[in-house]
Amino acid sequence: MTRTEDVDWPFGNDADQDDPLTKLRIAVTGRHPRWCYLVAFDRGSEARPTDAEAAMLASYLIEYKYHWYNDSYLRKLHRRPLDVDGGANGVIFRKYGVDDWGYRRQSWTHGPMYVPQSPKVRGVGLGRVGLGPLTLAQVMDHTHQNVDEVSPRWLEWKAAHPEVFPPEG
Template identity: 70%
Template sequence: MTTTWPFGADADRDDPLVDLRIAVTGSHPMWRYLVAFDRESPVRPTGAEAAMLASYLDEYKAYWYNPSYLGKLAGRPLDVDGGANGVIFRKYADGDWGYRRQSWTMGPLYVPQSPRLREIYSSEAFGPYTLEQVMDHAHTIADDKPIKRWLDWKASHPDVFPT
């Protein structure tokens, strides 16, 4: 792995999440990180939540990338791909998470919306969601249950996603 930091101020170099290859950045980073944590979150992830973020990243890479491309990703201190629609996670409070895709240009900043907006729009808003519920939502198509590959991943990692 390189020892230089190619991301400048876009991602925090010395944050402990970087050891798990999780970018710590803002809500609209310049780089296309596969998985990121919003540095403006009011609360930091617990150790168990950090392991979930790392596992989410591992699942993404295992599904989308071949061994050759995984080798290219490993050449940088964080996983980035210009064609990826990375996910940025935000922790509002204990047990209260949101996420956004980097491609989103309209709609709420994070899903579910912040606690403040949930108070304002209580009849239309949902949440709070735990980190696992947010990850499930990110793997759900057409308001159904999460896709099978994600459910299989979680089932094969009970140390990270206990039932």
């Protein structure tokens, strides 16, 4: 799905230009992209996001941008077709299957590739407790977690957008 002949596409083969997620400003890329995308989806995922999950990814990106950036920097971000910031520690999401997601930060160099890990290796090894499967909303909560508490800011965002994040349970 990558198209490289378009000179207005600055990302080359690093991100897929024609993927439907790209229209939502979600980079579709590999697990180690060259660009520092704020939010990305791993093109090597075993499954694709549903429309509802794609809306969650887009909302996650919007919340991130409007929390961390002022209007001037938002205008700078929007000059490109995808949101990139070399100073940000972007999140790459991976979908293993139905209601089974993981994520990684671009800065991670040690430890598991994704949290939670792939179903193929969950719980493997002496004393290892496997986390997962987790829905996309649960994984997003995990990205906003400090120790055992999910950020109140993130919880307020989800509560203010029930059309995207329906109450769980």
